[in-house]
Amino acid sequence: MNPALQAIVTIFIGVGGCVGYFWLSNQLLDKVLFPPRGPSAGRNINRANMIRPWLFLLPALAALGLYLAYPVVETLRLSLSERLPEGGYTWVGLENYRQMAAEPKFWEAMRNNMLWLIVVPAASTGFGLLAAQLTDRIGWGNIAKSLIFMPMAISFVGAAVIWKLVYDTRPAGQEQIGVLNAVWLTFDEGPVSFIVLKLLPALVLLICSALLVWGAWLLLRTVPALHARPGALALRGGLALAALWLGWALLSTIPPLLSARLPFGQPRTWLTIPFWNNFFLMAVLVWIQTGFAMVILSAALRGIPEETVEAAIVDGANPFQIFFRIKVPQIAGTIVVVWTTITIVVLKVFDIVFAMTNGQWQTQVLANYMYDKLFRTGDWGVGSAAAMVLMALVTPILVWNVWNARREMR
Amino acid sequence: MSAFSITEPTRRQKWIAGILVALYALITVMPLVWIVMTGFKTGPDSIAYPPKVVFSPSLEGYVNLFTTQTRLTPEQIETLPPPETWYDRLVREREKTIVGPSRFGQRFLNSVVIGFGSTFLSVFLGTLAAYAFSRFKVPLKDDLLFFILSTRMMPPIAAAIPIFLMFRTLGLSDTRLGMILLYTAVNLSLAVWLLKGFIDEIPREYEEAALIDGYTRFQAFYKVVLPQAATGIASTAIFCLIFAWNEYAFAVLLTSGNAQTAPPFIPTIIGVGGLDWPAVAAGATLFLLPVMIFTIVLRKHLLRGITFGAVRK
Numbered sequence: 001m002n003p004a005l006q007a008i009v010t011i012f013i014g015v016g017g018c019v020g021y022f023w024l025s026n027q028l029l030d031k032v033l034f035p036p037r038g039p040s041a042g043r044n045i046n047r048a049n050m051i052r053p054w055l056f057l058l059p060a061l062a063a064l065g066l067y068l069a070y071p072v073v074e075t076l077r078l079s080l081s082e083r084l085p086e087g088g089y090t091w092v093g094l095e096n097y098r099q100m101a102a103e104p105k106f107w108e109a110m111r112n113n114m115l116w117l118i119v120v121p122a123a124s125t126g127f128g129l130l131a132a133q134l135t136d137r138i139g140w141g142n143i144a145k146s147l148i149f150m151p152m153a154i155s156f157v158g159a160a161v162i163w164k165l166v167y168d169t170r171p172a173g174q175e176q177i178g179v180l181n182a183v184w185l186t187f188d189e190g191p192v193s194f195i196v197l198k199l200l201p202a203l204v205l206l207i208c209s210a211l212l213v214w215g216a217w218l219l220l221r222t223v224p225a226l227h228a229r230p231g232a233l234a235l236r237g238g239l240a241l242a243a244l245w246l247g248w249a250l251l252s253t254i255p256p257l258l259s260a261r262l263p264f265g266q267p268r269t270w271l272t273i274p275f276w277n278n279f280f281l282m283a284v285l286v287w288i289q290t291g292f293a294m295v296i297l298s299a300a301l302r303g304i305p306e307e308t309v310e311a312a313i314v315d316g317a318n319p320f321q322i323f324f325r326i327k328v329p330q331i332a333g334t335i336v337v338v339w340t341t342i343t344i345v346v347l348k349v350f351d352i353v354f355a356m357t358n359g360q361w362q363t364q365v366l367a368n369y370m371y372d373k374l375f376r377t378g379d380w381g382v383g384s385a386a387a388m389v390l391m392a393l394v395t396p397i398l399v400w401n402v403w404n405a406r407r408e409m410r
Numbered sequence: 411m412s413a414f415s416i417t418e419p420t421r422r423q424k425w426i427a428g429i430l431v432a433l434y435a436l437i438t439v440m441p442l443v444w445i446v447m448t449g450f451k452t453g454p455d456s457i458a459y460p461p462k463v464v465f466s467p468s469l470e471g472y473v474n475l476f477t478t479q480t481r482l483t484p485e486q487i488e489t490l491p492p493p494e495t496w497y498d499r500l501v502r503e504r505e506k507t508i509v510g511p512s513r514f515g516q517r518f519l520n521s522v523v524i525g526f527g528s529t530f531l532s533v534f535l536g537t538l539a540a541y542a543f544s545r546f547k548v549p550l551k552d553d554l555l556f557f558i559l560s561t562r563m564m565p566p567i568a569a570a571i572p573i574f575l576m577f578r579t580l581g582l583s584d585t586r587l588g589m590i591l592l593y594t595a596v597n598l599s600l601a602v603w604l605l606k607g608f609i610d611e612i613p614r615e616y617e618e619a620a621l622i623d624g625y626t627r628f629q630a631f632y633k634v635v636l637p638q639a640a641t642g643i644a645s646t647a648i649f650c651l652i653f654a655w656n657e658y659a660f661a662v663l664l665t666s667g668n669a670q671t672a673p674p675f676i677p678t679i680i681g682v683g684g685l686d687w688p689a690v691a692a693g694a695t696l697f698l699l700p701v702m703i704f705t706i707v708l709r710k711h712l713l714r715g716i717t718f719g720a721v722r723k
């Protein structure tokens with residue numbers, strides 16, 4: 001058959017089928033099953049009204065159940081069983097999980113996922129907040145916002161292609177097409193390079209660790225006021241400790257950074273530098289998500305009552321105090337929404353890693369590890385176990401988000 | 411904000427903010443500009459160093475994208491008839507000849523068919539479900555709604571293995587129908603939530619009046635509610651379309667030749683002698699452009715979709 005004709009027939013059948021289902025099922029209900037006539041008209045109307053919602057809901061619920069809910073249960077089952085060579089499955093308990101835990105690649109993926117989880121939401125929200133605050137103060141803020149928001153329009157794999165071009169490397173001596181290498185090769189031992197590559201990053205690290213220490217102090221300062229809430233106490237203590245540790249970790253990278261000898265003049269293969277290549281991949285997601293964070297936080301910032309800021313100015317607060325002590329606390333709820341939304345995106349990350357490094361050079365993440373197990377080694381058991389670990393990581397955030405949304409709806 | 415407001419930033423603050431924002435916007439936009447530019451470069455220009463900012467644009471990348479070519483020796487070229495069209499001439503200059511169309515057109519078509527098919531289905535089913543949630547007394551309504559919400563947050567890849575097995579059993583692997591059904595399911599949660607918001611905003615009184623006038627529930631739905639929800643339905647459709655258009659993980663997992671969409675195809679475009687960057691860039695540009703336009707136009711609505719209305723402005 002002619003492809004165009006075939007397409008038209010398919011569309012006709014598809015649309016007709018959908019419309020037909022609803023028309024026929026409603027007709028059946030109203031005219032045949034429970035007609036609103038005769039002696040039992042009243043009861044029939046009630047019955048029809050009890051069934052009708054399900055006519056509307058059932059197809060959607062069935063699709064969701066079949067394609068999303070059932071597969072999760074099935075994944076759990078697969079993760080606890082092993083495929084037999086002659087077909088069929090056998091129950092193996094936690095063997096797949098043990099096997100997975102013995103693999104260094106799995107722990108590499110876990111470590112990288114944790115890195116992603118810390119860095120990407122923090123960086124995107126931080127940059128977004130900064131961009132929101134700054135764009136609100138300038139005349140052409142709306143144009144700037146549109147520009148910064150633009151990457152949000154790009155699919156992850158499109159972004160991966162774009163950034164692969166940015167990170168592209170040609171052997172030394174050949175001409176470079178990657179932007180990053182082109183920029184890198186303009187640096188030398190001179191003072192400009194020192195400022196841009198060492199002093200500035202050191203300064204940024206210093207500021208970040210100062211913010212973390214300050215955050216820890218804020219968390220701990222109010223502890224004496226919280227009487228007898230061991231849970232809250234432990235949470236605050238843990239968070240403060242984590243912030244202090246992270247601050248210290250950042251601080252301790254500054255001396256080696258300042259004393260490092262950088263290989264100037266040689267093109268680098270950015271995506272193969274172990275550990276740091278993770279950050280080059282994360283940059284892609286931060287690039288995409290910052291615009292999202294910016295637009296939402298900017299709306300929140302505008303919602304802050306002007307009077308609070310005026311009062312602070314009258315009291316002699318400086319711009320930093322206004323930002324951190326007046327504005328940020330008032331939009332804390334929105335910051336959390338942005339943060340968790342990005343966290344969920346991060347846990348799903350697959351496209352970027354798959355298309356850019358495919359988990360080579362120590363950039364593995366869980367989703368890609370699962371794909372590897374599934375389609376390269378054909379090990380469904382371990383692949384499903386990895387999927388379940390991913391689910392377990394998402395679940396707390398998911399539950400928390402749903403719980404929050406429910407509370408808001410009431 | 412009045413001119414005398416003390417919260418108005420000072421001149422110096424404005425300058426500092428302006429410079430920082432300009433820098434950040436530049437860094438953000440540069441990769442995009444770079445990919446669009448690369449699409450219009452010739453092979454040699456694309457790998458020139460220092461990278462050429464000013465170059466004579468060429469459609470070579472686009473020609474390479476849409477055609478399959480083979481390399482010829484100068485003697486072979488002499489035996490051929492002179493090139494007829496501009497693209498023939500372009501290719502001939504590189505000592506190659508066009509032997510047929512590439513697979514890009516077909517991949518692009520797959521993207522369009524799967525995108526529109528799944529969008530239609532998810533919006534259709536989503537509208538009905540949203541109507542039911544909005545207007546009927548449904549037992550366990552909240553639980554159902556939040557079940558639907560939670561499926562959206564779940565990483566779809568965690569469901570990939572059973573879906574892969576299911577598709578193999580049902581003969582749906584690498585078919586357009588399979589992908590349409592799958593994307594429909596993934597999009598449904600968003601569609602239901604968004605549309606419920608839109609339908610909630612339509613006053614119930616209109617339908618009640620219609621019911622009193624003797625319409626059946628079903629007639630009231632499609633004659634009264636549907637026309638009023640049209641804007642909401644349209645914007646929901648665009649989100650679903652964008653998602654299906656951009657989806658990558660399932661496309662890689664479940665399609666190979668027949669039903670493959672453009673996203674898995676673009677990174678693998680190989681020219682004669684390695685990755686053909688102008689062609690890849692041309693493909694990426696063509697692929698990204700429609701979505702970028704939609705996204706920027708619909709920025710505000712889109713945000714509502716991402717956060718499920720958690721942020722309302």
